Amino acid sequence: MHSLKMPIWLTAFVAAVYAFLHIPLLVLVVFSFNESKYGVSWTGFTTHWYERLWERQDIIDGLKASVVVGVSSTVISTLLGTLMALAIARHEFRGRRLMEAFLYIPIVTPEIVVGISLLILFVLVNFPLGLMSVVIAHVAFNISFVVVVVLARLQGMDRNLEEAAMILGADELTTFWRITVPLLWPGILSGAMLAFTMSFDDYVITSFVTGTGASTLPIVVYTMVRKNIEPSINAISTIILVITSLLIFAADRLGRDKPLVKSEE
Amino acid sequence: MNPFALRQAALRWFHRHKETQAWALLAPGFGWLGVFFLAPLLIMFGYSFMPRGEYGGVEAGFTLEHYARFADPLYIKILWRTLLDSTVCTLICLVTGYPVAYVVARATKWRNFLMFLVILPFWTSFLVRTFAMIFLLRDTGLVNTLLINLGVIQEPIIMLYTPFAVMLGLVYGFVPFMVLPIYASLEKLDLSLLEAAEVLGARPAERFFRITLPLSMPGVVAGCLLVFIPALGSFLTSDLLGGAKEILIGNLVQNQFTTARNWPFGSAASFIVMALVLLAVMIYLRARDRGNELGAQ
Structure with missing residues (x-):
């Protein structure tokens, strides 16, 4: 349509914003393969900086800690979040609106406030700071995000299928496991992947509630950024980028997934 | 009791206790949030009225001295700078993010891919992205090296550890938060309205300012909130890109605990950060309700 044609200056401006969003990370990735240790002149291709990563025990340990924290906090928050979303979407109870509003508070609360207040709690009750405290914190900030994602899927779901199952004689439990769960599964997976990504990337909250033996990858990377600038940081950053991009791509595909059963039209 | 009878009994119980069932589903998650999110906030609120302990922590008692300290010009300055930075960052994100949302919402081909490119940085590690900025901006960074090699400048321009670097880092970090909600409201916009306006002789600028912009206001308001809030509480950006010179309230909080x-x-x-955030949310909700009322008329 003629009226929807974009003026050149607008397209150029938007292209510039895209460049601003993506060129810094592309540069980072490209220079993780640069031979030169100092400066940014290109001297040749190498995978040396990636090999160096495997020699650093702190990075290996950080990666392990991040995976342990990421997986456990994802499993717990996905389970708790999905149950909450089911209650909100499928049940009438007093204070439902209030509960929905309450769930948005953790999302808008600045990370630093979440981290500090949890640190105060842990110190007050003498809870040891370590992997466990980090997992607890990650679950606390992930639950709300899982609820939002799963709730969106639940509200977009065709309830007729469930009603049809009931009319055909299935009881609530059968209907839940055979109809609701399979239909909801992409939403649950997509919520889980976002939860894992947030846990895997979190620096701010983790930095307050972490203790000995619980330095996750972002904590190690922060120390590297602070201390010295060497190409190993580019390499580890590239690895983190690749992992999160894959997860986000998968979550995005799942989120858009069509319902498993198509209604005939 | 055999499994079938047990199952029937469970179902009968659920039928009789609909509300109990809802709370059984809510309890684990709500309990977790109550103990590890809400309770810590309340304890923190309590701490802010107690005298300072000698080695960190607090002592028993009640005092308002900690809030009173915010009358000190030093802290007023920090608060003011935080509010100013967050506002400027929000405005820059609006000016850069709106056109992106507009163009992507109108794109026919590649729309999902273009949107994916906006979502990707939204979720990638903030730490890594901030490091990417350092890599570009430092004295021996890519920008300075390129400019020197091209002969544009002789000496590197000092960009890192300046207010400019902090603002660039904030905008870089939060632009996607602005694009997403604006895109969502532009995508829903009924194109026949624009056609009607065109038929009736409205010029492109007129069509934009009198139809598109007003109808996308819910997205604009939501986007501003989504940028303003994290900017208000940010401390990583000013910490890594601003050096010690750009202290925002987030850095102040972190300092007190380390x-x-x-x-x-x-x-x-x-708590002042939290109060400002809640204030911003309330302003947002009022603006949204006003918008809904106007829309209904």
């Missing part, structure tokens, strides 16, 4: 060891004062500062 080096300064004044927990109650840190709690008070933290």
Whole structure:
């Protein structure tokens, strides 16, 4: 349509914003393969900086800690979040609106406030700071995000299928496991992947509630950024980028997934 | 009791206790949030009224001194700078993010891919992205090296550890938060309205300012909130890109809990951040309701 044609200056401006969003990370990735240790002149291709990563025990340990924290906090928050979303979407109870509003508070609360207040709690009750405290914190900030994602899927779901199952004689439990769960599964997976990504990337909250033996990858990377600038940081950053991009791509595909059963039209 | 009878009994119980069932589903998650999110906030609020302990922590008692310290010009300046930075960052994100949302919402081909490119940085590690900025901006960074090699400048321009670097880092970090909600409201916009306006002789600028922009206001308001809030609480950006010169309230809070060891004062500062966030949310909700009322008319 003629009226929807974009003026050149607008397209150029938007292209510039895209460049601003993506060129810094592309540069980072490209220079993780640069031979030169100092400066940014290109001297040749190498995978040396990636090999160096495997020699650093702190990075290996950080990666392990991040995976342990990421997986456990994802499993717990996905389970708790999905149950909450089911209650909100499928049940009438007093204070439902209030509960929905309450769930948005953790999302808008600045990370630093979440981290500090949890640190105060842990110190007050003498809870040891370590992997466990980090997992607890990650679950606390992930639950709300899982609820939002799963709730969106639940509200977009065709309830007729469930009603049809009931009319055909299935009881609530059968209907839940055979109809609701399979239909909801992409939403649950997509919520889980976002939860894992947030846990895997979190620096701010983790930095307050972490203790000995619980330095996750972002904590190690922060120390590297602070201390010295060497190409190993580019390499580890590239690895983190690749992992999160894959997860986000998968979550995005799942989120858009069509319902498993198509209604005939 | 055989499994079938047990199952029937469970179902009968559920039918009789619909509300109990809802709370059984809610309890684990709500309990977790109550103990590890809400309770800590309340304890922190309590701490902000207690005298400072000698080695971190607090002592029993009640005092308003920590809030009173915010009358000190030093802290007023920090608060003011935080509010100013967050506002400027929000405006820059609006000016850069709106056109992106507009173009992507109108794109026919590649729309999902273009949107994916906006979502990707939204979720990638903030730490890594901030490091990417350092890599570009430092004296021996890519920008300076390129400019020197091209002969544009002789000496590197000092960009890192300046207010400019902090603002660039904030905008870089938060632009996607602006694009997403604006895109969502532009995508829903009924194109026949624009056609009607065109038929009736409205010029492109007129069509934009009198139809597109007003109808996308819910997205604009939501986007501003989504940028303003994290900007208000940010401390990583100013910490890594601003050096020690750009102290925002987030850095102040962090200092009190690490080096300064004044927990109650840190709690008070933290609560001021929280109060500002809630204020922003309330302004947002009022603006949204007003918008809905106008839309209904």
